[in-house]
Amino acid sequence: MSTAQLARNEAPWRPADAADLNARYEGRGDLALADVLTDPAFGEVALVSSFGADSAALLHVAAGIRKDVPVLFVETGWLFPETLRYAEDLSAWLGLKDVRWLRPDRGVLEAKDPKRLRWSYDPDGCCEVRKVEPLDRALAGFDLWVSGRKSHQNRERAQLQLFEGQERQLKLNPLHDWSSARLRDYAVAHKLPPHPLVADGYPSIGCSPCTSRVQPGEDPRAGRWRGWDKSECGIHKVGSADGGEPVF
Numbered sequence: 001m002s003t004a005q006l007a008r009n010e011a012p013w014r015p016a017d018a019a020d021l022n023a024r025y026e027g028r029g030d031l032a033l034a035d036v037l038t039d040p041a042f043g044e045v046a047l048v049s050s051f052g053a054d055s056a057a058l059l060h061v062a063a064g065i066r067k068d069v070p071v072l073f074v075e076t077g078w079l080f081p082e083t084l085r086y087a088e089d090l091s092a093w094l095g096l097k098d099v100r101w102l103r104p105d106r107g108v109l110e111a112k113d114p115k116r117l118r119w120s121y122d123p124d125g126c127c128e129v130r131k132v133e134p135l136d137r138a139l140a141g142f143d144l145w146v147s148g149r150k151s152h153q154n155r156e157r158a159q160l161q162l163f164e165g166q167e168r169q170l171k172l173n174p175l176h177d178w179s180s181a182r183l184r185d186y187a188v189a190h191k192l193p194p195h196p197l198v199a200d201g202y203p204s205i206g207c208s209p210c211t212s213r214v215q216p217g218e219d220p221r222a223g224r225w226r227g228w229d230k231s232e233c234g235i236h237k238v239g240s241a242d243g244g245e246p247v248f
């Protein structure tokens with residue numbers, strides 16, 4: 001970090017540096033995560049988690065480095081009760097010290113989703129109000145955020161990079177090249193508690209009205225927004241420099 005940057009309290013890594021960082025950390029998502037969580041050169045860092053089916057691995061790796069990393073969890077008001085319990089239990093099991101439950105703004109909900117039915121006719125608008133806006137507000141104070149997305153999860157994520165540059169922040173996807181087998185092996189090796197709905201046929205878990213069971217051979221995210229031309233919620237479009245695919 002340069003003296004001038006220190007004086008301005010700025011992180012030296014900017015969104016435009018994503019390509020340089022990808023070259024520097026190619027194939028080393030573990031090292032990238034360790035560095036962003038411990039090196040002040042990356043500025044203020046938060047981890048974003050849905051406490052879904054595959055969330056435990058990233059949280060476990062991060063907790064092994066820094067238990068006080070801020071973890072942002074968007075509680076939309078429509079999550080399964082099993083997810084809420086899992087978020088509490090897994091946070092305690094991992095010893096995470098700073099899990100922040102984010103909620104939609106009450107006034108916005110009253111104006112835009114007064115009957116709690118927006119998911120049924122405008123899921124993009126519902127996700128905007130219940131997920132994107134609360135997270136966007138919370139991320140305003142951070143220079144970099146860490147996501148648990150993996151490139152094997154669906155077609156939209158196939159080209160996922162380790163670092164992504166956004167308008168205001170850098171984003172790190174340290175598990176982007178993990179296969180489902182590697183995730184499974186990691187969970188077994190570390191005895192990670194599974195989300196209770198996985199055994200019930202939900203390999204990807206979001207809000208209850210928009211998540212259904214997945215049949216053998218289907219894409220793991222096929223149960224999300226089934227019947228709609230929508231596979232992502234928009235959270236990963238937050239501040240995106242390229243206006244890229246909305247994802248969560």
Ligand code: SF4
Nearest residue numbers: 123126127130207210
């Ligand atoms: S996943 Fe469904 S219920 Fe949840 S915010 Fe999006 S549209 Fe609304």
